[in-house]
Amino acid sequence: MNSKPELAIIGGSGLYQMNGLTHIETVELETPFGKPSAPVVLGDLSGKRVAFLARHGLGHTISPSEVNYRANIYALKMLGADRVISVSACGSLREDYAPGHIVIPDQIFDFTRGRARSFFEGGLVAHVGSADPVCAELSEQLYQAVVEAGGTVHRGGTFITIEGPRFSTRAESSVFRSWGMSIIGMTASPEVFLAREAEMCYAIMAHVTDYDVWHTSESPVTVEMVVRTLLANTALAQRSLEILARQLPAEKHCACDHALADAIITAPDRIHPSAREKLSLLISKYLPK
Numbered sequence: 001m002n003s004k005p006e007l008a009i010i011g012g013s014g015l016y017q018m019n020g021l022t023h024i025e026t027v028e029l030e031t032p033f034g035k036p037s038a039p040v041v042l043g044d045l046s047g048k049r050v051a052f053l054a055r056h057g058l059g060h061t062i063s064p065s066e067v068n069y070r071a072n073i074y075a076l077k078m079l080g081a082d083r084v085i086s087v088s089a090c091g092s093l094r095e096d097y098a099p100g101h102i103v104i105p106d107q108i109f110d111f112t113r114g115r116a117r118s119f120f121e122g123g124l125v126a127h128v129g130s131a132d133p134v135c136a137e138l139s140e141q142l143y144q145a146v147v148e149a150g151g152t153v154h155r156g157g158t159f160i161t162i163e164g165p166r167f168s169t170r171a172e173s174s175v176f177r178s179w180g181m182s183i184i185g186m187t188a189s190p191e192v193f194l195a196r197e198a199e200m201c202y203a204i205m206a207h208v209t210d211y212d213v214w215h216t217s218e219s220p221v222t223v224e225m226v227v228r229t230l231l232a233n234t235a236l237a238q239r240s241l242e243i244l245a246r247q248l249p250a251e252k253h254c255a256c257d258h259a260l261a262d263a264i265i266t267a268p269d270r271i272h273p274s275a276r277e278k279l280s281l282l283i284s285k286y287l288p289k
């Protein structure tokens with residue numbers, strides 16, 4: 001295999017492949033948490049090695065509740081990636097975040113149920129900090145790239161993740177607005193938190209495709225609306241990622257790569273060998289041999 005990817009991209013609805021990659025290599029991976037949504041595509045983009053993973057699988061066969069988020073993040077970690085850009089569609093809960101715009105949120109509200117949301121289980125307990133759930137440094141670099149690509153982009157906002165797969169009712173949508181939520185989607189959680197547990201920088205490029213269902217002068221969201229807006233934005237997403245890859249500095253100044261330093265609470269001598277083995281990629285640097 002070539003050198004490790006400097007950037008990983010998880011493509012959501014509408015972004016199923018990454019154009020412009022050269023020296024492509026496709027890898028099938030098996031993680032301790034199962035298979036990722038699709039084979040990971042490695043390739044060169046603007047002179048950097050990047051990894052691309054289609055979150056919903058090839059042909060969009062995996063629903064938001066069925067995505068194996070743990071296997072996806074773990075697979076990218078296995079490849080050595082330590083920066084992840086999540087590309088996703090979202091509905092807007094604010095008038096000024098209009099369809100066609102891009103939002104790079106700085107806060108997350110997890111409103112999902114019943115998804116496997118942590119790598120830590122089976123006798124190994126860890127509590128990672130998630131006050132600031134996305135990497136501010138990578139988010140800023142992504143913001144600059146989208147600006148340079150010519151997108152209308154908003155820096156900041158709260159992204160609520162609902163379970164889906166159905167869209168919201170009007171009552172739900174207006175409650176989320178009253179809570180101060182900015183955008184709404186179905187996949188940011190638990191992906192963002194798993195990336196934190198895996199000590200990877202994670203930033204979100206959310207494409208506003210609609211006004212959800214609260215807007216009185218707009219039609220309620222439909223799949224057709226989401227796909228139409230997203231297809232129009234695909235070129236912008238790819239251009240932004242090319243610019244980001246080109247400008248990505250080698251050094252990092254954030255705290256993402258030691259998120260687990262004070263998070264593991266289980267006494268080292270009580271960690272079962274099977275749990276230690278399963279998560280060795282994430283935890284071995286913190287445990288005595």
Ligand SMILES: [Zn+2]
Pocket residue numbers: 135136137138200201202252254255256257
């Ligand atoms: Zn970071």
